[in-house]
Amino acid sequence: MVELQYAALPLYTPSEPLPKYSCQPSCNENTLQHSPLRARTIPTGTYTRRSGKITVTLFEQEDGVDMPVYHRCNHISGLLLIECPEKVTRVTMKIQGKLKTITSQTGSKSIQLINVFHTLWRKGESEELSSCFPFSYLLPNTFIHEGAEHPLPPTFRIDQTSTPFLRVLYSINICVSSTRHNMEFLTKSDNVKIFFKYYPRSRPHRPILPSPHFFSTVKTSPEEWYQASSALKTRKLKPDFGPIYCHLFIPSARVYGLADRIPFHVQLNGPLDALQQFLMPQLVNVSMPSTMQNPHGTCPQRIKPLVVVSLVRQSKTETRGSKFQKNQTIGQGEVQELPPLICESRDAIHLDWGGEIQVNEDVEVGGFVAGNISVRDFISLVLEPPAANDQACPYLCLRMSVPIRLVTDSYVEVIDYEPPLE
Numbered sequence: 001m002v003e004l005q006y007a008a009l010p011l012y013t014p015s016e017p018l019p020k021y022s023c024q025p026s027c028n029e030n031t032l033q034h035s036p037l038r039a040r041t042i043p044t045g046t047y048t049r050r051s052g053k054i055t056v057t058l059f060e061q062e063d064g065v066d067m068p069v070y071h072r073c074n075h076i077s078g079l080l081l082i083e084c085p086e087k088v089t090r091v092t093m094k095i096q097g098k099l100k101t102i103t104s105q106t107g108s109k110s111i112q113l114i115n116v117f118h119t120l121w122r123k124g125e126s127e128e129l130s131s132c133f134p135f136s137y138l139l140p141n142t143f144i145h146e147g148a149e150h151p152l153p154p155t156f157r158i159d160q161t162s163t164p165f166l167r168v169l170y171s172i173n174i175c176v177s178s179t180r181h182n183m184e185f186l187t188k189s190d191n192v193k194i195f196f197k198y199y200p201r202s203r204p205h206r207p208i209l210p211s212p213h214f215f216s217t218v219k220t221s222p223e224e225w226y227q228a229s230s231a232l233k234t235r236k237l238k239p240d241f242g243p244i245y246c247h248l249f250i251p252s253a254r255v256y257g258l259a260d261r262i263p264f265h266v267q268l269n270g271p272l273d274a275l276q277q278f279l280m281p282q283l284v285n286v287s288m289p290s291t292m293q294n295p296h297g298t299c300p301q302r303i304k305p306l307v308v309v310s311l312v313r314q315s316k317t318e319t320r321g322s323k324f325q326k327n328q329t330i331g332q333g334e335v336q337e338l339p340p341l342i343c344e345s346r347d348a349i350h351l352d353w354g355g356e357i358q359v360n361e362d363v364e365v366g367g368f369v370a371g372n373i374s375v376r377d378f379i380s381l382v383l384e385p386p387a388a389n390d391q392a393c394p395y396l397c398l399r400m401s402v403p404i405r406l407v408t409d410s411y412v413e414v415i416d417y418e419p420p421l422e
Contacts, residue, residue, distance in 0.1 A: 257410030
């Protein structure tokens with residue numbers, strides 16, 4: 001067999017250490033693209049919990065919060081204060097995350113999101129324990145479920161009085177084991193368990209158009225609006241006056257921050273006869289004082305259609321092959337009837353409403369999918385024809401839903417960007 005000959009490899013020359021990175025360009029460089037994060041300062045407060053002879057203090061928290069808060073890629077950092085450290089034999093930290101679901105038909109189910117156990121200090125294996133012991137742990141971004149990797153869901157709950165009952169919980173448990181009266185075979189443990197909120201932050205990829213006037217922006221920048229359309233259905237055994245179409249316009253990104261005021265526009269168009277039937281004026285008997293009654297004893301009053309725009313959160317769970325869902329309103333829109341334009345053509349017959357909608361203040365997270373649950377958000381439109389006294393309107397009530405995504409932060413505009421020199 002012929003022996004193969006290998007050439008000697010060249011000597012390896014160690015590379016120079018990398019320079020310190022700076023996001024600011026040098027004098028001969030230009031910024032081509034910049035994606036800023038939300039300008040939010042890191043909290044400087046602390047959260048403290050005491051049990052027995054140990055005290056746990058967590059750093060980078062807002063002062064006065066009832067529960068510590070962490071975001072994506074945050075470190076759980078803190079300080080452990082111990083009385084009588086000379087008697088301590090072991091210090092451990094356990095971080096857990098669980099997703100729990102309960103339904104009346106299928107019972108409960110629990111999915112482990114995080115289950116990390118760390119021995120921070122053990123007698124005889126480390127240096128002498130001080131009364132002030134620092135610790136730190138990097139939160140993971142994902143968890144494994146049924147062999148697949150998923151993003152870690154935010155802290156979330158639906159009250160136990162409802163069905164289904166959903167809850168995502170995270171906790172830190174610090175345990176200090178120590179001897180009793182210098183007898184090592186008799187030990188006791190002091191535990192501090194702290195529940196914390198996990199809120200992974202994200203923001204929209206594009207802003208909401210700042211101009212509030214729909215009619216001007218839909219012509220100059222139609223790409224800034226997303227349009228959902230549907231036709232109103234008619235009742236059976238009613239004459240056909242022609243189709244009426246309902247259009248719902250919302251900002252085209254369909255990704256909005258929890259603090260954003262989301263503009264919307266509702267438009268009805270169709271044949272004149274059809275719109276007249278939809279807006280049929282009704283006479284309602286209204287009691288009048290005897291001194292003000294007219295000879296006929298009635299007062300004419302027009303009943304207008306009901307237009308309701310709301311934010312709806314749909315929570316679904318699947319347990320042992322059975323699916324359950326719950327819808328809840330998390331925001332109510334302010335709807336105003338808009339007058340026709342002065343220069344409007346007689347051939348363009350339409351009715352318009354506009355307004356804004358915002359998420360309720362008690363909503364702290366957006367939608368997510370994790371394990372056997374999914375939480376999704378929608379902008380819902382309900383259009384209800386005027387009620388009639390003697391006969392029903394020929395058109396039925398219309399309901400539309402547009403899926404959206406709610407995120408923690410609002411879009412941030414780059415205001416200091418300068419294009420590169422040519």
